[in-house]
Amino acid sequence: MFTASCQSIKAEQKKKSESPKSEQADVAENKKVAEFKLDNGMKILVKEDHRSPIVTSQIWYRVGSSYEPAGLTGISHMLEHMMFKGTNKFPSGLARKIIAENGGRENAFTSRDHTVYYQDIEKSRLEICFELEADRMVNLTLDDKEFQKERLVVLEERRMRTEDNPNAKLYERFNAVAFLSNGYANPVIGWQHDIEGYTIDDLKQWYQDWYTPHNATLVVVGDVKAADVFQLAQKHFGPIKGRSVKQSKKSVEVQPLGRKDLQVKAKAQLPIIIAGYAVPSFSTAEDDLEPYALTVLAGVMDAGAGSRFTSRLVRGKELAAWTGVGYNSLARLDSQFSIWSSPAHGVDIEDLKAAINGEINDLQQTLISEEELNRVKAQVMASAIYELDSVSAQAREIGELETLGLGWEFVDEYYQRFKQVTAEQVQAVAQKYLVEDRLTFAQLIPEKGDAQQAVGDKK
Template identity: 50%
Template sequence: MRRILPFAGQNRNIKTILAVSVVFAGFFMPPAQAIERVKVEVPVHEYKLDNGLKVLVKQDKRAPIAVMQLWYKVGSSYESNGLTGLSHVVEHMMFKGTTKHPTGEFNRIIAENGAEDNAFTAQDYTAYYQVIAAERLEVAMELESDRVRGLTLPPGEFRKEVEVVKEERRWRTEDKPTALTYEQFTAVAFLSSPYHNPTIGWMADLNAMKVEDLRAWYERWYAPNNATLVVVGDVDPANVYELAKKYYGPLKPTENIPVPKPQTEVVQKGLRTIKVKAPAELPYLMMGYKVPGMINANQKWEPYALDVLASILDGGNSSRLAKELIRGKEIASEASASYSGDGRLPDLFILSGMPTKGEKLETVKTALLEQVANLQKEPVSADELERVKAQVIAGEIYQRDSQQHQATLLGALESVGLGYKLADEYVDNILAVTPEQIQAVAKKYLVEDGLTIAELDPQPIDPNKPKNAPRFVR
């Protein structure tokens, strides 16, 4: 299950982190005790306001702070051709003033209260968060609620922010050969799924974007009945609910919020390949197989088996890719595997690699395909599977010590339609995965007919091109 905040403009949701290191579980806590600790879960208090806003509150008294996040069910996968990037630009404009708080006031007040704030846009949602002293939570409540309906969207600020986003795109995608390869890769892998488009938007769409497009997008999706408020920290749930009613309760809902079309990805009928030419020092490879997500899997266990499979290949120094491709044969300087199964649409199982100097990209590709073939031929051993499961437990313990992680997990699962309660099932479902199930999903889904391969073909690097630091930080 993907577990970290993406930066704005990144084309993933919450990426998979199954573990920090098995060392944490092995040295500090026996597996049985670790499992019990993970299962001792503080309840989530769920409320719903009359205007449709859902409120989730989880008490965590380990630090005198509160994490408040407001999640909107809208992201780049809701956008249509010609309007890509709208969700991300709205995110930027949320910091450019309301009728009540002019541009700059939001950040000034947050800073004066010793808090931090930011936002992120992903494929399936946009979220805004503050980390603040628990006793000052009301300050964040008042400020954030004002932005739900009160943005002024001044044309001058819009024009400036679009240029900021375009600069962000250049720095994060167009000037990063691996990121550019990833963008081209997903555009080829997905034909009809909206995951085809980058979260930050295509440059042509950013060039053509109008403030009227932005206003229509904001008015359509930014509403209490399309949002989830999450608060985790040293708070009293009943008090949080009263504050939510005070500040969010008066907001008017939007009637008839559009239900996104299914946009089901067409069935792939054979291998797809793409070569990306860009200035780079070394070649790079990405391989993506079409796989189900938790939202559409025919068998409930399949996404968890794919999740474990990814960790077998790439779950720390003892994983297969690290042992065999990086340290063993020394043919790859980088090799990774990841699975994204908790989006609102099916995604990809991705393998990637970069050869060491002197090695050919084809050698790395062959080695990665051999790893897949090995998983299809032979079930994983009991010892290897136990190691991965121990990593899951260690990762869960480590991450649940973070109030911000807890809030993010609740908000993301709720926003994609899986429901926050799924988080409590994760460990049990991972622990239930068998070697036979891992072999079964490898045979069923990691097949050539559902495979897309992107290769980065390095081009000469211009030594005179300036390497400017980004200037788009809010």
């Protein structure tokens, strides 16, 4: 899936169409996606893909870790776990058994900006998914005894994924420093003391506040007919009473006033550095061309074997064991343009830092060639398109754009505008954003001792 999208889309062009039950509904269609909205506020998006007899069904709730107040970090993820503990109609474990017996699979994930539940299944079994999801949207059994057991599961998950992983521990602390005033400072899984402090009433309130049709989008992609999907959605989700969602003010990241540095000590074999620069996302950019240029800039630095960092720092000068560049423009809050690296054996980390700064200075002072620009564009585009070959990836793209408020309609426009990025625009964002005052620099300091899956180890 591509890592950039556009700012808010203008109001959709809609037309009246009669639903399968002869009810009037607002339906918007482009060549790929059909839209339907239930009376209770729930939106249904359907993309037909008839290449194979399968379908993916995804429920996207507009709530994630960036919505959480102090003291409740990670509660969206905790509730995601509890959503599999059943209802009176489908007790714990029964829903998963039903999906498996019908040849499907189900799972869920929580991010900073949304929580998603999904099933991949043979097309004729789609109604089973709707019945199960509609039931747990309103009838979830939140039992304190089950909660106490699941809390231990989440704490163990945090220990394995973060506490025992030096890369993850560094990234968690980096975010806590890089983001001063928005919800991205907190880990999706939550801080340990908050996880230990939840009550069952906290979970019940979070469920009540956010799990409502008005705050949900159903995305279906696969070998289906849109009209049939709408009819099934009306049957199972339509009777659910609509209610307004809790209002959450969007936190704004304060303007950076100077460089920030931190060190993290952990058991590891090699040091790691992260150089993160405060940048806008498509949701926050005043100039909506900048996220496109930042995406190309990330590709110039580290997209493929021919990229500058790989060809010059890893293979050429042999200063880096590895490099990575990340930029997430698909975010509802301000983002980070982050450069990751670890020095090659025997290389002083100061030499690696100087080499990275040299590459940044080169991009700020010299225009990239048309050949390099076109190569990077082609690589980024090809990667994005190949990722969308599966129905689940297509549904995820639609759901993410819609849930962030960017609009599913933007996909085609995005690719057109991305291809129009110029070398001058890439240089401009490098000059504007990759500067000392916007930098958060984090360094992992290896401690003696065995490291679990330390950098450079093979699994």
